[in-house]
Amino acid sequence: MFQFKDLFQWDRFITPSxxxxxxxxxxxxxxxxxxxxxxxxxxxxAISPFGGFLLLLASLAAIVVGIIFSRIGAELILxxxxxxxxxxxxxDQGRERERQY
Numbered sequence: 001m002f003q004f005k006d007l008f009q010w011d012r013f014i015t016p017s018x019x020x021x022x023x024x025x026x027x028x029x030x031x032x033x034x035x036x037x038x039x040x041x042x043x044x045x046a047i048s049p050f051g052g053f054l055l056l057l058a059s060l061a062a063i064v065v066g067i068i069f070s071r072i073g074a075e076l077i078l079x080x081x082x083x084x085x086x087x088x089x090x091x092d093q094g095r096e097r098e099r100q101y
Contacts, residue, residue: 016081023074027067034063 037059045052 013081013084016078019074019077023070026070026074030063030066030070034059034066037062 038056041052041056041059043052044055
């Protein structure tokens with residue numbers, strides 16, 4: 001995890017440490033929004049059973065798609081930071097080789 005002093009120094013990134021927390025926050029928001037859509041669909045079934053059923057299916061599909069896309073987004077952010085770490089390691093290896101010659 002990161003320390004409070006890391007917020008004011010640029011020696012290390014804090015995003016990889018907190019991205020998982022944001023991911024779970026987004027998952028909770030997606031599920032709550034989806035459940036709201038499900039409840040709306042159930043209420044709409046009293047007026048139009050077919051329309052309410054379509055809204056129910058759309059709400060459930062939105063939950064699944066939202067979870068998948070939030071995971072993809074979180075992984076893309078983490079990939080960028082991992083690429084940065086690997087490039088730094090490659091740079092450090094190059095500096096070590098230059099010192100040897």
